[in-house]
Amino acid sequence: MEPTAMLSPSLEKAVVDEPPIPGGPLERNAFFNAFSAILATQRATDGVHPRLFVKDADGVYLHVNAAFAADQGLTPADMIGRTDRMFYPEDLAARYRHDDLRVLASAQPISVEEPYPADGAQRMVRTTKAPILDGDGRPIGVLGVLIDITEQMEAEQRAEQHRWMLSEGERLAHLGSWRYHSADDHFEWSAELLRIVGLPPDQTHGTLADFIAHVHDDDRAAIASAFRDSRDQDGSWQRNARVRSATGDVRHVVIRGRSIHRKGKPAQAIGAVQDVTELKTRELDLQRVNWTLRAVTESEAALIRSSSELDLMSKVCEALTSDDIFLLAAIAEPLDDSDKSIVIRAAAGRAVAYIDGIALSWADNAHGRGPSGMAVRTGKPAIIDDIQSDPRFSAWAERASAAGIRSSIAIPVRAGRSIIAVMGVYAAEPNAFGPEEVALLERFADNLGFGIDARRTRRALDAAQAEREIEVERFRRGMELTIEAISSTVESRDPYTAGHQRRVGDIATAIAAEMGLDDFFIQGLRLAAMVHDVGKIQIPLQILSKPGTLSAIEFDLIKTHTTAGYEILKGLDLPWPLAEAVHQHHEYLDGSGYPRGIQGDAIILEARILTVADIVESMSAPRPYRPALGLKAALDEITRQRGSRLDPPVVDACLRCFQGKSTLE
Structure with a gap:
């Protein structure tokens, strides 16, 4: 077979259409042998016009094709008989000569990607060089083929940039992707999806069962059903679920999928898993913040608007029950009497009838072991999560149930270190007072304590000021009488x-x-x-x-x-x-x-x-x-x-x- 038969059409044209290699020590068979070596490494494709040259062992050009010479604005005749130093910058010429010597020394072809000046611009080429051997197998020259890969490299860089942007976008959006081939039960995970479920980044493949295993127990059946049902129809689906990571963390996710059918049969499914845990957390936080803002605003407004201590207590109770979040809010004062009574001073809410005639105490007895008495005795919030099962509330359980009350909390109200009141809040559902609610109500109690103390202090100051004004008036009148007496004494003389x-x-x-x-x-x-x-x-x-x-x-x-x-x-x-x-x-x-x-x-x-x-x-x-x-x-x-x-x-x-x-x- 003629050696050129092994070449791609473009490379064959570059060889056959060029003028024959001039006579000399390089024979045509040696030339084509070198081409055969290049074919083993060169990935030339049809439609790509290669640059071709032949050098002797001293680096002198013996042959170049028209495309190679045209890159430098020359004809082949202008380059033959000259070396790279005549056409290229010193650093590139030295680099090219170094590669030539490697080929001559090893008698093996090499392929490199390197810069190459062409038409006054810097291009990137893949250069393949092969030794030309004499009849005894000794290297006597170098055959080179250059393929311009500038556009190819730029395309690869763009593709890599797109892949990076996609990966970074998934990371920032907490959005992982997946692909599932039902034919062989092959499930592919993106890096972000692996992060969401807590798997190592190299575990990119598995089965559908591997993925389903990470779905929360309570949601697993629904997600498995969604995958199964999607096989029978070409369309999209979406489910909210929870996944449990390898570390045991539970995360809220939205799973989306789309089945792709070919010829009426399921071929594959693609989709995404978005981690919305932070969003869920922010939603809950926002709800608490909005409620806190409203409640604290109402409480602070009461501090300003209230005309008296009793008015302040009433407005705080109204603020707590204004949106029917709680059934009842009451503020009571512990007395230092023989019975250690707790007297309700203000109350508001739909279940306010519950407190009519109720007996409360902060003594360690049956009437003092409820939340209000405990809050006064211990100085800490007292919580009843379920009045129907908590024995501490047994004395009031029947009437509370009749009022629709299921849980309650009592929080001590302080002025300095002294407990001056207790604030009770009652809810229609059990377990209504978690850490966030307790913290919020303690803030209410702080505001209330400040307001009560401020009004008592103001009342004491007003009384002291009134007494002082009386004393000042007495002094002033006494001084006036003294001065009048002095004046009368002078005028009498x-x-x-x-x-x-x-x-x-x-x-x-x-x-x-x-x-x-x-x-x-x-x-x-x-x-x-x-x-x-x-x-x-x-x-x-x-x-x-x-x-x-x-x-x-x-x-x-x-x-x-x-x-x-x-x-x-x-x-x-x-x-x-x-x-x-x-x-x-x-x-x-x-x-x-x-x-x-x-x-x-x-x-x-x-x-x-x-x-x-x-x-x-x-x-x-x-x-x-x-x-x-x-x-x-x-x-x-x-x-x-x-x-x-x-x-x-x-x-x-x-x-x-x-x-x-x-x-x-």
Whole structure:
């Protein structure tokens, strides 16, 4: 047989259509022998135009086909007689020569996948090189065939990427896949399905029975039936089930399948198993969160809205039973009486009639061994899972059954370390109080304890505040009486100025009210006015009542009354600056006053008001040394001093007070 008969059509064309190998040491038979070696390893397919070359032992091209030369933009004649270094980068030329030497040294063909420049681009080729042997079997050259596998490799990479994406998608979606051939009972598992059922990743094959064995006992018959029934019909099915993993964990899954029939007979079935355990868990969590949110919100709202301790208890009971989740909620208070009674303070729910006339205790007796008594005695939640079978509830079982109650819980309500109440909740079904419900109700109890304690504390604070206000009022009234007594004592020494301090107080408080000052300020101002001349108690009466003009020494002595008054009053513990107001009531804005000559804002407002009121009263009333000058003269005087010595807002308020009047009355 001609050697070319062994070639694929494309490879045969590449050999036959090319010009014959030039003469030389390489004979045609040796050439085709090399081709035969290549055929053993080369996976050439029809439709793929191979590149072909022949080199001698020194790597010199003796023959190339047109396709090989065209990759470098050359003709075969351009390459014959030259080596790889003339056409390829140094690293590739060295690589190609290294492979040539391997073939020559081993006299065996090799096949490699390697980069190959063609048409200015980097391609990937599968190069197969075979030795060309002389008549004695010695290697004298190399025959090479290149197949461009760039598209093939890219397709394989895409396929691998798709496989990875599918596997990763299954993992992220917790979605495993399977395929079942009923003819030979062959069941294939994907990696994710193996993970779901807890099998090792290399156990990818088995039987349908192997898979069914992992389905939960209670669901196994239904799943086996679904597989069996699907054989008779071409269509899809879906079942919810549980599977038990190799580690014993139970997981919730959705199993889907589709039967494929050919010629009316079942050929295979494909499907998926989705692990929905996390979804199921989240659904349950969401239900609990929603209920918790509603209940806690209602409880917290009750803390804000409740007007009293009893109102708070009632609203909490209403929150617990508002959606008929529980039949009854009640809050009771343990008493420290001889019977250790528990008295119900509030209740709500459809079964509220159950508690009418009920006797409860926290003593260790028949009436104290129920959940409420146990909760108070132990300080822990007491749960009755089924009142019909729990002997602790025997004293109330009959009436509870009549009310439709099957289970209950009692939770102590604390304020600090003290148990101040017990909260009872009753349900229509047994075993209604699992860990989540207990935790939720304990949160209710915490809120309730906080609310009750806060209201009791507030009640105590309100009582203490009321008592304090009474004491403050007593103190204030006592101080006022003391100040009035001091004022009366001073005025009794000076009959000419009798009532002066009181009238100054009337004018000053009228000015303050006109200025919009608050009652507290006005009260302090009135007291300051009543004693603003208290320092005159140390001045000899003959000077105070002297009918003539005072000497300079006498006037200097009169001016000491402001400091003397300050010294008398400074030790009083009062909420108003009485002593400082008395000290400053003869100071002026421009610093021309006494005793310190302070000015501007350094003079407190009380003193600025007293100064104006003192001037108006003094000029309007008679004195030992002169008759009364009248209200008009007094108002003219404060108007003249407005802005220089007297505070403008105070003067303006005073003028408004006496607008249209001719006397102080």
